[in-house]
Amino acid sequence: MIVCVAVVGHQNNPLYIQSFTDADDALKLHHIVHCSLDVIEERVNNPKKSGTTLNEAFLGLLYPTVNYKVYGYLTNTKVKFILVTTDLDVRDTDVRSFFRKFHAAYVDAVSNPFHVPGKKITSRTFAQTVSNIVGSYGLN
């Protein structure tokens, strides 16, 4: 199941972090998301030389921890999307599809004329959309 999704700005500032667990482990998930930024920067600085994935936004599995798998996604404006899941057998196609929907929801949220770029996303519609996306993918 998906336990956490996050949006991190281009200065590594957190724009949106939401955990989907009943336990009080928001702090742990914050740390996991924060640590994944090192891996994202490493991937960005040392891209793979494959021609077909030259402009790929999906960064794949960042690193496995004991209980979680962390996936990353990088937009053209250097905004990072991070997904933390407890599923052991996750298909890349599912994660790519999730990130595409998540990206669309993010674009809708920041297109709000009252949204200040670089500030935290406080849109209730965005939160609801993200919950729906997570709910649909959590069933897999």
Added chain:
Amino acid sequence: MVEPVNSSLGKMLLEEISPVVMVLCTPLVEDTFLRNGLSFVETLKPFCNFSNIDVPVRTSSDQLYRLKKFTLRLFYASDIKQPNVEVAKQRLERVITQAGEKDFQDLKSDPPQITDILSNPESEIAPSWFRYYNKELIRTLSFSDHEAFDHPVACLLVVSSKDEEPIKKFVDLFNSNRLPTDGTMDPNILKHYLLVHDNQDATTERTSKVLSEMRSQFGNNECNLLCTNSSKEGNVEHQANPWASFKSSVSADKLGCALTGDDIVEIKDLMQEFASRHIIPYMEQKVRELNQQISATRKGLKNQFKNFLWRKGKDDNPDATKGSMYTYSSTESQIRILGDYAFMLHDYELALSSYRLIYTDYNIDKAWKHYAGVQEMRGLAYFISDQPKKDSECMENAFSTYMKLGKSGFQNATRCGLWWAEMLKARDQHKEAASVYFRICGEEPLHAAVMLEQASYCFMLTKPAMLHKYGFHLVLSGDHYKNCNQVNHAIRTYKSAISVYKSTTWSHIKDHLYFHIGQWYAIVGMHDVAVRNMLKVLDCGYQSKATQEIFLRDFFDIVKKTGMKHEVVGLQLPILNMSSLQVIYEDHRTYASQASALVEESIWQSLEDDIIPSLNSGKSNWLELQSKLLPKKYKESNVCVAGESVKLDLEFRNPLLISTSITSVSLICELTANSDDLKLVDNEPSGSSLSPEISTEHNQVTTSGFSSFTLSEVDFTLGGGEKKLVRLTVTPSEEGILKIVGVRWELSGSIVGVHYFQSVSVKAKTARGRRKNKLTPTDALKFLVIKSLPRLEGSIDHLPEKLYAGDLRYLVLELRNKSESPTKNLKMKISHPRFVSPGNHEEELTTEFPDCLKKGDEHNIVQRESNRTSSVFAFPKDVSLQGDRSLRWPLWLRAAIPGTISLYFTIYYEMENVSSMKYRTLRMHYNLQVLPSLQTSFKVTPSPSRLQEFLVRMDIVNRAKSDCFQIHQLSTVGCRWGISLLQPVDTILPSKFLLAGQALSCFFMIKDCRKSGTEDEETTSLPPSQTDVKLYTQDDDEKLFDIVSSPLASFHESERSCQGPSVQVSPNTVDFILISRLAKSSSPSAVPDLPKILSHHSCHNSIRSSSPISWSLDGPQTIHHDFSTSLCEIKLKMVIRNTSDGISSVTINTNDFLPDAAATTSSSGNQSGWRYVPTITEEMKLTSDVMGSRLGKPPSSMESSPPFIWSGLSSTKIQIQPLSTTEIPLQISVFSPGIYDLSSYELNWELSEHESATSSGTCQGYPYYLTVLQSE
């Protein structure tokens, strides 16, 4: 990239994988060296590391190579065994604890900047005590059975010259201390005999004799003599003490105090000779022998084939030893010894080839520990040989094998991991090193803490630095340190982690860090630092409620332990909404209530324009001009008066979800004495303002020693997320410059929050609109305090909030001056003279209101000359207030029109003997709500038969929702008109009361009392009773009200000016005043304060007819009909009279639809404001006797269908001859009970005069109210 031999791992291996020498000595030898505070082994240890031994070595090949660096390890025989697990653990813990105590003083420092950490040299990033910890950790695995490099190479037997029978001692030492292991170590090791001679005790002759005997017994080359303790005084101090690193508890100067420089040189020479002439040659010979032996049995294709068959046969042997799998004499052990000896002699190629021979055997035998050990040695050998990749592969292989062994292999895995991490770090592979540290964390929390911390420093050293993981692993390490009660280390690691997160917006993580490090600082007793860290989590509004409660409770516990109050500038609990800041103060403008201060300044200014003396007028002489001028400084700055408070409103908001109690909230102010400025004002010789040169020379000194102002303190509690507007005041008691600097408050009696206003833009409520320069932020909170002045307090007693239109009230204005300084020249201005009129006398009325207004009262004042020259009311000149004296002045209030009215009063007064401020104003503001009551309309028609008489029709509608009114009297204004009734009162008002919504029509006759023919003659005075008509029954013994006296006359003048533009009395108009009162039997009224009298004024009623026709609609006023049988048809008659000289053609048009209200309003000015009367529903049954009846519910309107229909002709046209009258029948049909207005018709007339052109016009129908009741 460092050369492997010179890297930290290379140096570590040189020290740790080196020959072991077993030491056996007698107690007397130990006593000899204890005089220097050292044991025998400790005395020799600093001299066992040789940096330039330069010994030629030849091992497997005939080629020589020279050893330059070499190390020996000396151990007592009793220590050559596996260390106890608990002892090793305690030793490791002691290393950590001592390191923590050493860093204690650095804990108070602030977290370093992350850029400073990054710019540090690599060697300074990790703490230096890690090396000692890692060494101790590695040494917990010393003397393992399966590793030969820890097996003793030689034995050093030491006997003192004072021992009895020394030769026998030598033999006994070795026999009683055999090797501790069971057959895995070589028993035939090299032996060396040392005779120790103490120069302070023994004699030289005995020593020489013993040495000779030793050499004859054990061999000449195997014996040596060591003379020691040559210093007789025993107080030698060595400049570079070689034993300084051994013991910290004893003073370092005492170590080696009995040894001279020559003694030290002798020890050094002894050890060097021992290593170069005995140890190295012995190992060299051993290596050659083993190599030759193994080459004969294991190398070559033929031997490998035989070994394969032979080893297979070995597995079938049922007589295998149950003990150790490999004894010293086994082939595998011999090969391992060969490899380790070659490694220690730095022949890494021979070592690698030896290890390669046996690791396959160990793998086949499933001897995993032996197998992993060989792989580990291969990795290290590859590393020192500078062969990348192979070394890591071997280490990985060894590590995995150790881990598969479970708990028994974990210690070996840890050592392997430590060496592996050092190997990776030497090759700048820091990220891989970090993962190795992570893998050897294990379950021991203190061990894990040290490993995690080393991993974090690896992340710091990557290129580029992985700061996020660096911070995260420091947090993990700190948590583990705390769990082991190593609080100093926990603080140190968390402080470094804070450097990473401090400048980011990862608030959840930061709160966790600051909260815990604050707790830990409190544990070690640094409460002030604890408070400083805890403050950073106070505004954690986004955390859960439970987390906020924990944060706040722990925070206040820590604060209380400090035993002092902590002042925090910029504390965000609660949050101050600076945009809500409002300042309310009084200078020459004072306010009677809070509502008065909230009124827009422009309203007051427009009201006070003609009451305040103008600075540009009255230039009679320069002395008067001087007294009116205020200094320029006063105009530009805010002015307040000593003794009067300045009020500041500010909104506080609780960012937390839990309730917070905030106490002692007050302002922070500064009062500066400004005596020079005041002196200049007093002594100003001319009217000019201060020059800039003089202004800049003001000497401002802060008043000290006593409090020059008084501050208010407020306590309140804010619920979760609650906002509260708080009023704070400061009352200056001295003159000077007052600045409001900020706000302070207290939390839990121990935290003082402070907020300064320096960069806040304040909306000053009473700033003057005429000021051109915009206020700077600091100027808005800066006040010039002037000397104490009298301040009038004003109030109006019993001013009602709700009134009926026409309500007349008697009020009292009370003014009070508590100051001893007198006031003079009191004036008053009222915003609505139509509503409020001041009385004329200060004294109380001798008769109670409203009887004082009735005729016959001798105290009534007749105002025949009531014209006012201006709207400013001036109090009598002799009125002066001082010393808490009060002035009570009567006011008359009449609610003129319905609606919500704001009344503004301004009292102007001047001070005597005061130069700083000549006058002040007192501002009072009240709100009135006026409800509609009786609405009157008058129609005057000239009488056709009598030229001096006119017919008056008065229509009254009760517009109130629930109250009943009683009509009292109708009067004409002036002496010209006499009025009389056409009908008795009982006929007009059978019920004596006008119910809510009821309408009434009355008819009167007025008579012009002027002499006919000439208007210049004087009007004869009429008896007073002829201008008034009593509208109540004769039974009531009440007097008529005198409309000529004040205040009715005054209010009538106001109404005349409001209802029409006429200034002079027009000969063609007449004014009426209707007086009514509230029926006493009504149910609870809509107005809480019951009115006593209501006056309704109708002005400028024209007596000239505007049309050539006049008419009246005749019919019943009230009828009864049984609607259950049939609808009601009512016959009416219209009488029309042509009052002109020509023939009039009249058309009557009746309308069944409701007339448009706008059209009705615009058609006739006299009927302005008339509305359609709502009908009475069927449920409401009215009887003839309405005395005491109560209305169950208000009447409702039936707007969906017309209430009645004109059932006769819809249009009738007639011709009327001059000065003649005609009658026209009309008829309506009514469907339900109710009150109907039969005015929905119009008359179109056309006049044809013989000599002039034709004129025409349209007349709207008169109101004619018909009441239809259900008959029973």
